[in-house]
Amino acid sequence: MDATAINDSGAGRTAASITLENVGKVYPDGTVAVGDISMEVRAGELAVLIGPSGCGKSTVLRMLNRLIEPSKGRILIDGEDIAAQDPVELRRHIGYVIQNVGLFPHQTIRANVGTVPRLLGWNRKKTRARAEELLELVGLDPARYGGRYPHELSGGQRQRVGVARALAADPLVLLMDEPFSAVDPIVRGRLQEEFLRLQAAVRKTIVLVTHDIDEAVRLGDRIAVLAEGGRLLQYASPADLLSEPASAAVGEFVGNDRGVRRLTVTKVRDAMRPMGQIEDIERLPTVDAGGTLYDALSVMLTSDALNVVAMQDGKPVGTISRSLLFDVPNRQAAART
Numbered sequence: 001m002d003a004t005a006i007n008d009s010g011a012g013r014t015a016a017s018i019t020l021e022n023v024g025k026v027y028p029d030g031t032v033a034v035g036d037i038s039m040e041v042r043a044g045e046l047a048v049l050i051g052p053s054g055c056g057k058s059t060v061l062r063m064l065n066r067l068i069e070p071s072k073g074r075i076l077i078d079g080e081d082i083a084a085q086d087p088v089e090l091r092r093h094i095g096y097v098i099q100n101v102g103l104f105p106h107q108t109i110r111a112n113v114g115t116v117p118r119l120l121g122w123n124r125k126k127t128r129a130r131a132e133e134l135l136e137l138v139g140l141d142p143a144r145y146g147g148r149y150p151h152e153l154s155g156g157q158r159q160r161v162g163v164a165r166a167l168a169a170d171p172l173v174l175l176m177d178e179p180f181s182a183v184d185p186i187v188r189g190r191l192q193e194e195f196l197r198l199q200a201a202v203r204k205t206i207v208l209v210t211h212d213i214d215e216a217v218r219l220g221d222r223i224a225v226l227a228e229g230g231r232l233l234q235y236a237s238p239a240d241l242l243s244e245p246a247s248a249a250v251g252e253f254v255g256n257d258r259g260v261r262r263l264t265v266t267k268v269r270d271a272m273r274p275m276g277q278i279e280d281i282e283r284l285p286t287v288d289a290g291g292t293l294y295d296a297l298s299v300m301l302t303s304d305a306l307n308v309v310a311m312q313d314g315k316p317v318g319t320i321s322r323s324l325l326f327d328v329p330n331r332q333a334a335a336r337t
């Protein structure tokens with residue numbers, strides 16, 4: 001995946017920080033959609049907004065690109081108040097991906113991806129080259145898919161086109177409103193994985209709305225849990241959110257299975273013990289050192305083993321024992337104090 005060409009925004013920046021200061025939104029009918037939210041998303045970070053239906057997630061997202069104006073507070077992008085900026089100009093730096101993508105049905109995939117560059121006045125050659133580069137980046141062969149129309153693609157492929165289109169003008173910020181919810185769970189898992197790889201390459205500042213706590217834990221650098229009335233209950237890393245929910249309400253929201261879920265946020269290589277303490281290494285099942293403790297647990301359960309060997313580049317590099325897995329919460333808590 002070649003990301004170098006993506007990182008060529010005029011000002012030399014590739015991502016921007018986002019700051020919300022006491023932001024609130026009351027709709028004209030009196031509905032308090034967002035109460036009083038203060039939070040910061042660092043440049044290059046992926047923040048997830050999660051919470052029950054109607055808690056104001058989309059409203060927060062749409063205030064960031066001024067599709068909705070806040071009733072109070074300030075929103076700063078790279079330290080500059082967006083209220084003072086021209087909304088059209090602002091949106092040129094902000095990609096927006098929504099649930100059903102909203103591709104133009106009568107335009108080819110290539111033309112859809114080139115929409116914003118065209119609006120920016122790029123010439124045909126440059127726009128086409130950019131569209132092809134982006135399609136490749138999201139894993140769609142431009143020669144095969146570029147000339148097709150949206151209805152000739154699967155839901156998952158359309159979703160990737162939506163992401164490519166949002167990245168086309170090299171935005172500083174990417175807003176994503178339930179981007180993966182319209183596809184089935186298997187495709188969804190694959191898209192999430194691809195998306196993580198893409199984000200590792202392009203490092204945009206991303207705010208992503210979801211209903212799905214697993215998706216939040218998997219994708220987020222930090223997770224904002226919202227409650228009805230747009231109240232921010234907690235804003236923390238996935239590991240902190242799972243190990244130390246700030247209130248009973250957050251604990252309930254992240255689920256009773258959060259102990260298991262927590263295993264999904266710790267990498268094998270960060271928790272393994274050095275080799276040498278376990279006998280019969282060659283008879284033990286293996287797990288990739290880049291996998292998570294959840295993967296290690298799954299291997300243990302399917303092979304009925306008490307230990308697994310972590311492998312990297314075909315070589316054993318450490319071990320994980322079942323007791324170590326059960327010890328993770330305590331180790332994480334101890335590491336913090």
Ligand SMILES: Nc1ncnc2c1ncn2[C@@H]1O[C@H](COP(=O)(O)OP(=O)(O)OP(=O)(O)O)[C@@H](O)[C@H]1O
Nearest residue numbers: 027028029031033052053054055056057058059060
């Ligand atoms: N234009 C509007 N006028 C009045 N109330 C609105 C308007 N748009 C949204 N709301 C209300 O504001 C609240 C927050 O809506 P919002 O769409 O931000 O929630 P959400 O968390 O994104 O919900 P969901 O997860 O169901 O998409 C809801 O109670 C909704 O009914």
